[in-house]
Amino acid sequence: MGPEGGAPPAIELTGISKRFGAVQANRDISLTVAKGTIHGIVGENGAGKSTLMSILYGFYRADSGEIRIDGEPCRIHAPRDAIAAGIGMVHQHFMLVDTFTVLENVVLGAEGGALLAAGVAKARAELQRLERDYALEVDIDAVTGTLPVGLQQRVEILKALYRGARILILDEPTGVLTPQEADHLFRILDGLRKQGVTVILITHKLREIMAITDTVSVMRRGEMVAHLTTSETTKEQLAESMVGRKVLLQVDKKPAQPDEPALAVEHLTVADDAGIERVRDIGFSVRAGEIVGIAGVAGNGQSELLEALAGIRPVRQGCVRLSGAEITAEQRRDPKEMRRLRLAHVPEDRQRMGLLTQFEANESAILGYHDDPAYNGPVLMNRGTVVKDCEGKMGLYDVRPDDPLLKTGGFSGGNQQKIVLAREIERDPDVLLVGQPTRGVDIGAIEFIHRRLVALRDAGKAILVVSVELDEIMSLADRILVMFDGRIVGEVAAAEATETMLGLMMAGIDPSETQEATP
Amino acid sequence: MEAFGLFILILDATLRVSTPLMLAALAGLFSERSGIVDIGLEGKMLGAAFAAAAAAYVTGSPIVGLAAGVAASMLLALLHGFACITHNGNQVVSGVAVNILAAGLSVILGIAWFAQGGQTPQLPEAARFTPLVWPGADLVAGVPLLGPIYSELISGHNLIVYLAVLAVPATWWVLYRTRFGLRLRAVGESPEAVDTAGISVTWLRYRAVLCCGFLCGLAGTYLSVAHNAAFIKDMSAGKGFIALAALIFGKWRPVPVMGACLLFGFLDAVAVRLQGVELPGIGQIPVQFIQALPYLLTVILLAGFIGKAVAPRAIGVPYLKEH
Numbered sequence: 118m119g120p121e122g123g124a125p126p127a128i129e130l131t132g133i134s135k136r137f138g139a140v141q142a143n144r145d146i147s148l149t150v151a152k153g154t155i156h157g158i159v160g161e162n163g164a165g166k167s168t169l170m171s172i173l174y175g176f177y178r179a180d181s182g183e184i185r186i187d188g189e190p191c192r193i194h195a196p197r198d199a200i201a202a203g204i205g206m207v208h209q210h211f212m213l214v215d216t217f218t219v220l221e222n223v224v225l226g227a228e229g230g231a232l233l234a235a236g237v238a239k240a241r242a243e244l245q246r247l248e249r250d251y252a253l254e255v256d257i258d259a260v261t262g263t264l265p266v267g268l269q270q271r272v273e274i275l276k277a278l279y280r281g282a283r284i285l286i287l288d289e290p291t292g293v294l295t296p297q298e299a300d301h302l303f304r305i306l307d308g309l310r311k312q313g314v315t316v317i318l319i320t321h322k323l324r325e326i327m328a329i330t331d332t333v334s335v336m337r338r339g340e341m342v343a344h345l346t347t348s349e350t351t352k353e354q355l356a357e358s359m360v361g362r363k364v365l366l367q368v369d370k371k372p373a374q375p376d377e378p379a380l381a382v383e384h385l386t387v388a389d390d391a392g393i394e395r396v397r398d399i400g401f402s403v404r405a406g407e408i409v410g411i412a413g414v415a416g417n418g419q420s421e422l423l424e425a426l427a428g429i430r431p432v433r434q435g436c437v438r439l440s441g442a443e444i445t446a447e448q449r450r451d452p453k454e455m456r457r458l459r460l461a462h463v464p465e466d467r468q469r470m471g472l473l474t475q476f477e478a479n480e481s482a483i484l485g486y487h488d489d490p491a492y493n494g495p496v497l498m499n500r501g502t503v504v505k506d507c508e509g510k511m512g513l514y515d516v517r518p519d520d521p522l523l524k525t526g527g528f529s530g531g532n533q534q535k536i537v538l539a540r541e542i543e544r545d546p547d548v549l550l551v552g553q554p555t556r557g558v559d560i561g562a563i564e565f566i567h568r569r570l571v572a573l574r575d576a577g578k579a580i581l582v583v584s585v586e587l588d589e590i591m592s593l594a595d596r597i598l599v600m601f602d603g604r605i606v607g608e609v610a611a612a613e614a615t616e617t618m619l620g621l622m623m624a625g626i627d628p629s630e631t632q633e634a635t636p
Numbered sequence: 637m638e639a640f641g642l643f644i645l646i647l648d649a650t651l652r653v654s655t656p657l658m659l660a661a662l663a664g665l666f667s668e669r670s671g672i673v674d675i676g677l678e679g680k681m682l683g684a685a686f687a688a689a690a691a692a693y694v695t696g697s698p699i700v701g702l703a704a705g706v707a708a709s710m711l712l713a714l715l716h717g718f719a720c721i722t723h724n725g726n727q728v729v730s731g732v733a734v735n736i737l738a739a740g741l742s743v744i745l746g747i748a749w750f751a752q753g754g755q756t757p758q759l760p761e762a763a764r765f766t767p768l769v770w771p772g773a774d775l776v777a778g779v780p781l782l783g784p785i786y787s788e789l790i791s792g793h794n795l796i797v798y799l800a801v802l803a804v805p806a807t808w809w810v811l812y813r814t815r816f817g818l819r820l821r822a823v824g825e826s827p828e829a830v831d832t833a834g835i836s837v838t839w840l841r842y843r844a845v846l847c848c849g850f851l852c853g854l855a856g857t858y859l860s861v862a863h864n865a866a867f868i869k870d871m872s873a874g875k876g877f878i879a880l881a882a883l884i885f886g887k888w889r890p891v892p893v894m895g896a897c898l899l900f901g902f903l904d905a906v907a908v909r910l911q912g913v914e915l916p917g918i919g920q921i922p923v924q925f926i927q928a929l930p931y932l933l934t935v936i937l938l939a940g941f942i943g944k945a946v947a948p949r950a951i952g953v954p955y956l957k958e959h
Contacts, residue, residue: 174832176957197834212829214822215949225822226833228815236815276833 125188127152127284127315128173133182135168142168144339146182150332155306155316157326157347160336161359161559162530166319167209169336170286174206175199186284200226205277206286211269215262219272220244222261223279240279247278251308267298274305285309286317291325295414296587296620303329321560323352324588335359360561370571373595378402379579380426380460380548384435387418387425395421397603398435403548403579408570410594410611411583414623418603419583420465423552426581427462428455429470439548456485461541463534465552465583471537474526478516479507481525482540510539515565531555531562538566548579555589567593587619601625644784646905651793652863654901655800656681656855656872660879661886661893662807663851667713669811669888670844671824671950673727676716676734677852678876684709684856686742689756689867690749692763692860701763701861702796706853712738713849714842721841724954735876743869756860756867765794765862796858803851808890820844824948827955837955855879881934887945900930 128150135143143165150156160166172179175193184191186202193199199206213222220240229236241257248254253271255264261272270290277285287306291299306316306329318330326333327347335343335358343358357363380403387396395418403409413419424430426437428450437444440458444450452462464470472481483492483503492503507521514535516528525533534555541549554570555563570593574580584590590597597614599607599622607622621628660677667674687708692701712734719730743754750756770791777787811817819840823830827837855875860867878900886893907926914920 176832195834196832200834206832208832210828212826212832214826214829216825217822221818221822222829225818225829226835228818231815233813233815233818 124152125185126150127154127187128317129185129188130169130173131183131185133169133172133179133184135165135172135177135179141339143172143179146336146339146341148334148341148344150315150317152187152315153310153313154331155310155318155329157330157333158317158319158336159321159323159326159333159355159359161321161561162557163338163559164336164359165339166336167288170206170288170317170319173199174204174286200280200282203281203283204286205274205280205282205284207270207273207277207288207290209288209290209292211266211273213261213269213272215260217261219255219257219259219261219264219275222272223257223276227280243279244275247275250312251278251305253278253305266293267295267301270294270302271305283313284315284317286319288319289321290318291320291322292585293415295623296616297624299325322588323355326355327352337361356560360559362561368567368571368592371575373407373574374577375404375407375595376577377405379405379439380581381438382426382435383438385422385425385432385437386434387421387430388433389421394433395603396425399600399603399605400435401598401605401608403581405547405579406574406577407595408574408580408582408593410590410597411581411600412587412590412597412619412623413583413585413600415585417600417623419600420552422600423462423465423550423583426455426550427460427464428452452485456544459547461544461546461549463537463541463549463551463554465556467533467537472525472533474524476525477522478511478525478528478536479504479521482507482510482521482536484540486540486544510536510543513543514539514569529559530557531559534558534566535562538569542569542573546578548581549573550581550583552583553586554582554584554593555586556584563589587616587623591616591619599623640781641784642909644788646902646909648788649905649908650898650902651789651797651801652901653904654897655797656858656863656875657879657882657897657901658800658894659796659803659851659855659858660876661882661897662803662890663848663855664880664883665807665888665890665893666820666844666851667848668883668951669824669948670820670841671827671948671953671955672717672720672841672845672848673731673952674716674845674848675728675731675877675880676712676738677848677879678872678874679731679735679738680709680712680849680852681856681859681872681876682735682742682870683712683738684853685860685871686738686746686756686856686867688853688857689759689860690745692759693750693756696760696763698763698765698861702765702854702857705857705861706850709853709856710846710849713845713852717842717845720954721838721845724956727952727954739870742867746867746869754869759861759865763861764865765796765858767792767794768798794858794862796854796862799854800858803854804890804894811890816843821948824950827950831955831957841955852876878930881930884945884947885934885937888948899933903929903933 126149130146130148133143133146146169158166168177171177175196175198178194184193191202193202220237223244224236224240229239244257253275255268255271261269290302294302309316320326330347333345333347334341335355337359383400384398385396386394386398389395411419421430425432429452431449432444432446434446439460442458468474492499504521511519511521516532516535554566570580582593591611591614594611597609597611598605599619601623602625606625618628660681664674664677684705688701688705691704692698716730716734719725720727746754746756773787773791776783811821819830819835823837823840830840831837859871882896882900883893885896903926907923910921911923
């Protein structure tokens with residue numbers, strides 16, 4: 118397939134199996150990746166992609182199977198072996214020391230001697246060469262933690278290249294990037310491919326697979342279910358093999374029938390725990406019967422906005438109007454009062470704020486509503502009712518397994534999210550706030566959650582969705598607001614929004630000012 | 637001139653009192669920069685003090701005493717490491733256990749071996765680290781200003797005092813100029829970064845804990861074989877905890893940590909001088925007040941005057957791979 122058809126493949130895995138306790142994470146997996154190509158691996162959460170790559174990088178040891186690198190059998194028992202074999206990995210959560218300079222991060226583990234001076238001087242020269250050759254410009258004396266995530270990711274790539282990596286594994290690399298940053302990353306990967314580097318890209322974004330990869334493998338429940346050539350497949354076909362059934366990628370919905378504003382925000386300013394203003398003087402409204410989406414790169418004030426609207430975080434200035442009540446800096450309302458005002462909130466971080474992972478599902482399913490008389494007798498809680506109530510919700514939301522007595526942490530991400538959504542939506546709120554509705558949720562469950570939210574909209578409720586997934590915002594919302602640096606920098610009707618336009622706004626650039634038309 | 641002489645004497649005492657603090661604080665620095673909380677500095681010092689005094693008494697050699705003190709302290713450090721690194725135990729609980737173990741064991745062994753109520757017998761001069769007089773110290777003693785500085789302050793301390801002073805630049809150099817130091821700083825901030833860089837987190841942290849044990853061993857030996865001439869029950873008297881306060885006060889950096897130790901030592905030296913002295917307008921200052929000052933200062937100054945002390949990010953958290 119590649120230009121060097123006779124050369125042995127860069128990576129050849131045969132019969133890899135790995136079991137964690139009762140879970141078979143990888144079952145008899147085989148994979149061949151040709152040298153100098155970009156190979157995508159897609160699959161739902163828990164399909165075993167990360168486990169497989171961790172085995173290749175020596176983080177875990179396979180129970181059985183063989184790894185060949187460039188045709189040679191290779192024992193990889195620790196990351197050190199993988200590095201020696203020319204494998205580099207960019208993890209989803211960066212493996213960087215925030216307090217170190219870029220240079221220190223790059224040399225860590227490859228210092229070239231017991232004293233630093235010589236190795237650091239050598240690294241400085243070598244890094245300048247790498248930055249030039251691969252268009253990976255970073256200030257190597259900057260403190261890593263102060264760099265934006267896009268640049269931190271470059272540091273990770275530089276780290277791998279500095280160690281002489283000829284095979285680069287990237288685990289969900291675009292989750293934290295703006296579309297423009299992602300495009301830049303793809304140009305870098307393309308450059309690497311031209312220089313003969315083999316790239317493995319793990320992602321759940323099918324758009325990226327189609328955009329950059331040469332070949333793609335699909336994993337489902339620990340097994341490889343398809344090896345495809347990208348140019349000969351489609352997003353729909355990939356989605357179908359990931360889930361094992363047909364999936365609707367686009368949310369099927371009628372035009373919104375918006376009514377009166379149910380939630381109005383005026384001149385709202387909110388500060389974070391350190392007292393820094395993260396939301397600055399913003400105003401918008403959400404009408405009954407519409408879904409408003411807030412797009413933006415994570416960390417631009419969306420979290421603080423959601424928390425302020427939910428009553429978790431105090432308002433510094435401005436006001437929020439809802440059900441005839443006002444929330445201002447003087448008139449605080451806690452989450453319980455907000456609930457009484459018929460507002461429901463699905464927090465962004467369900468593990469931390471939405472659920473108690475150590476509690477049983479039925480307990481998590483009444484969190485925040487536990488003092489409802491329906492669940493309580495005169496003295497004791499009425500456990501029977503609570504469990505029965507949870508059973509009902511589980512049936513309605515197709516939570517699997519449908520066992521109300523199972524610990525919440527024992528459910529997959531998608532099913533945990535369904536428990537939270539069921540709890541909040543079944544209260545029949547007038548206003549629903551949803552943070553990252555499908556973060557860490559399988560493609561099959563995404564479809565379900567989206568349909569639920571649209572149904573709620575059609576029932577005349579106001580919904581505010583905050584998501585860093587642009588695809589999700591674009592397909593779910595009726596109106597899109599873009600947040601950058603605590604302000605709303607643009608508003609677009611979803612029908613008129615393009616990814617380029619939103620991407621520019623997410624980077625703080627007004628698209629009307631850029632004359633240069635992007636093809 | 638009178639005041640100057642007194643000032644030199646107080647500085648001289650400061651140095652002597654600060655020595656075990658500096659050694660113990662630097663010991664804690666190695667451990668905590670690698671991500672292992674060590675409230676067992678106190679216990680390791682006490683264990684070392686006992687072992688050093690016992691060995692020096694039996695062999696008559698301070699060097700053998702030093703070796704025994706360092707060995708005892710490193711063994712206790714390994715115990716802490718075994719609990720915290722190998723078995724991911726709670727680091728505070730393990731540290732407390734080391735303290736209790738050392739306090740109990742030193743007295744019990746002392747009674748069993750020497751039958752003097754838990755003390756070790758008085759060491760003869762030859763079995764102790766005695767003051768080293770620098771060349772010409774007697775000659776220049778009479779020279780105004782510089783004379784007393786050289787003969788009192790610089791000359792005339794025992795070996796361990798000089799080691800403690802040298803340990804500060806040495807620690808700085810190891811931390812910022814060597815591969816081991818780079819990795820040590822990294823593992824306390826982000827052990828996962830160290831692991832994925834192909835370095836063993838376990839082995840690295842064990843080495844850090846051993847460095848800690850070594851320096852605590854010096855501190856403990858100083859107490860019983862240099863500063864005093866015997867091991868006395870509970871003779872570390874909270875110095876390990878003051879060292880810990882100095883470590884936080886100095887924000888886990890060698891030179892500021894030394895500054896904190898010297899400040900605390902100075903307060904202690906002044907306290908001794910002020911004992912029983914009537915100050916005009918104030919009256920007698922209770923000794924307890926001055927003894928509490930290091931802790932008060934740490935809390936008050938850290939609470940707002942010198943900024944936040946940001947601990948190494950991974951401190952106190954055992955390193956576990958997911959699954």
